[in-house]
Amino acid sequence: MLHLAFETSCDDTSIALMDDDRVIQMVTRSQLTEHLATQGVVPEVAARLHANVIFEVLDEVLQAGGVTLRDIGYIDCTSEPGLLPSLMVGKTVAKTLSYGLGIPLQWIHHIEGHIFANLLERGIGDIPFPAVVLTVSWGHNELYLWKSPYEWELLGQTRDDAAGEAFDKVAKAMGLGFPGGPIVAKYAGEYSGTFRRIFPIPLLEADSLDFSFSGLKSAVRREIESRRAANAGILTESDLREIAFEFEQSIVSVLVAKIDRAAKKTGVATIMLAGGVSANDFLRCSLEKLAKRAWYKFFAPVKRLYSMDNAAMIGVRWHYEMTRFAKK
Numbered sequence: 001m002l003h004l005a006f007e008t009s010c011d012d013t014s015i016a017l018m019d020d021d022r023v024i025q026m027v028t029r030s031q032l033t034e035h036l037a038t039q040g041v042v043p044e045v046a047a048r049l050h051a052n053v054i055f056e057v058l059d060e061v062l063q064a065g066g067v068t069l070r071d072i073g074y075i076d077c078t079s080e081p082g083l084l085p086s087l088m089v090g091k092t093v094a095k096t097l098s099y100g101l102g103i104p105l106q107w108i109h110h111i112e113g114h115i116f117a118n119l120l121e122r123g124i125g126d127i128p129f130p131a132v133v134l135t136v137s138w139g140h141n142e143l144y145l146w147k148s149p150y151e152w153e154l155l156g157q158t159r160d161d162a163a164g165e166a167f168d169k170v171a172k173a174m175g176l177g178f179p180g181g182p183i184v185a186k187y188a189g190e191y192s193g194t195f196r197r198i199f200p201i202p203l204l205e206a207d208s209l210d211f212s213f214s215g216l217k218s219a220v221r222r223e224i225e226s227r228r229a230a231n232a233g234i235l236t237e238s239d240l241r242e243i244a245f246e247f248e249q250s251i252v253s254v255l256v257a258k259i260d261r262a263a264k265k266t267g268v269a270t271i272m273l274a275g276g277v278s279a280n281d282f283l284r285c286s287l288e289k290l291a292k293r294a295w296y297k298f299f300a301p302v303k304r305l306y307s308m309d310n311a312a313m314i315g316v317r318w319h320y321e322m323t324r325f326a327k328k
Helices: 043-065 084-101 110-119 163-173 180-189 214-229 237-266 281-294 311-327
Strands: 002-007 012-019 022-030 074-080 105-109 131-136 141-148 151-157 270-274 297-299
Touching: 002 084, 002 311, 012 043, 012 311, 022 043, 022 311, 043 084, 074 084, 074 110, 074 311, 084 105, 105 110, 105 311, 110 131, 110 141, 110 270, 110 311, 131 237, 141 237, 151 237, 163 180, 163 214, 163 237, 180 237, 180 281, 214 237, 237 270, 237 281, 270 281, 281 297
Parallel strands: 002 074, 074 105, 131 270, 270 297
Antiparallel strands: 002 012, 012 022, 131 141, 141 151
């Protein structure tokens, strides 16, 4: 069945034309340039930008897919979590189309969409269930036991700052700009030294599967202030590279340790990565090494595009929701 998927949870306007779980066409319009001035996403500004382009994106998707709205059998749209003003733009358009065309509308949870992005361009038989899934995005860190495509259980979550937010705040403290993840990763990749563990690696209690990055973020800020005080208020290029490297190493060490702990605790042999930070090369590489060392099967979204906020992940989540009901 042809269906349209909408994703406007933050600062990307994304619409996908899907045929069941297959992506026919997807267009994602970024707002990155517009948010550079404020070094972060202002919800009201993001919502206005969504409203300005969403119908252009819709027309582009339909024309590229060679279909009209009358060919669509279903609408699916992100419901939560996200920036409320941004979400409302997508939800309003989705509801209007659903009502006007007389076709059903399905709300999809954003984080579930990220998890199901691992099934884009894969068959359901390609992933050995059960699996432990690590979701890593700007506002969310969770560990799930994904028992089957239709059943999952929350194992752990962030108690304060999520990894993506920590990347942004550390980048801002270093004066590197926005968004923080790619910039910090770039500087970290340019560092040629060894990992000295100058920052804490917060693993919490011995059996905890929760996350807490506020202490790590504070430690980085203190190190930045100390180095600036010792060097006339500036950070050298060497400082920037080392701090970025130590921070990225520390945060990835936590993520890797937690997913390993969860896999051992549940006895699964499959680990999986999802969310925007799953595009981080060092994180992916570290989990691949863990998988080889511990004999896990490791999965991440096939394309980096599917790691980021995108409508295809909402569409594939809808497909498996409908498949679940069809089985009943």
